[in-house]
Amino acid sequence: MSPAKKVLSVIGILIIGIQFIRPARNKDGQIAATDISGVVSISDSIKILLHNACYDCHSNNTRYPWYSNIQPAGWLLNRHITDGKDELNFSEFGGYAQRMQLSKLDGIAYNIRENIMPLASYRRMHKNARLSENEKEMLISWTERSIDELNRGK
Numbered sequence: 001m002s003p004a005k006k007v008l009s010v011i012g013i014l015i016i017g018i019q020f021i022r023p024a025r026n027k028d029g030q031i032a033a034t035d036i037s038g039v040v041s042i043s044d045s046i047k048i049l050l051h052n053a054c055y056d057c058h059s060n061n062t063r064y065p066w067y068s069n070i071q072p073a074g075w076l077l078n079r080h081i082t083d084g085k086d087e088l089n090f091s092e093f094g095g096y097a098q099r100m101q102l103s104k105l106d107g108i109a110y111n112i113r114e115n116i117m118p119l120a121s122y123r124r125m126h127k128n129a130r131l132s133e134n135e136k137e138m139l140i141s142w143t144e145r146s147i148d149e150l151n152r153g154k
């Protein structure tokens with residue numbers, strides 16, 4: 001076998017090999033008692049937007065896309081889920097102190113307004129996570145209403 005062919009077959013074997021290394025799935029299949037829907041009012045349309053654009057990385061339930069079965073794409077997604085949940089977990093929002101809830105809501109508005117969230121790499125792969133200007137406005141004004149709601153002490 002020529003050296004070039006040897007290198008290619010080693011790469012081929014590695015690519016096949018890594019397919020068997022799969023991260024554990026982020027899926028508890030329940031709506032947590034601490035879900036944000038128990039803390040502030042969320043209309044169905046806001047709920048759908050959050051589920052489509054944010055919940056895959058910011059909740060305890062990811063809807064796994066096809067590419068998660070192909071490594072290293074699945075590892076990358078897993079990394080985003082771990083880091084995303086560290087920063088903000090909608091499933092555990094009810095467990096945050098109120099000050100934290102308020103600052104997270106502020107952060108949500110900021111990240112949406114500045115097109116930082118959802119992550120650009122995710123937007124490329126997920127059509128319904130690409131928020132229109134109108135949808136961004138809906139989400140941002142929902143965060144403002146939610147901040148008022150929390151400040152009023154419901």
Ligand code: HEC
Nearest residue numbers: 053054056057080083084087088107108111117118119122
């Ligand atoms: C593909 C995964 C993914 C999606 C989808 C996603 N995020 Fe994130 N988010 C992350 C990661 C990863 C971080 C951690 C910070 C970083 O690495 O940029 C993060 C951080 C954040 C933060 C904290 C940022 C800070 O510095 O305080 C907020 C707020 C946030 N995301 C809101 C959202 C909202 C709102 C949506 C939906 C509109 C969303 N994210 C969708 C992955 C994601």
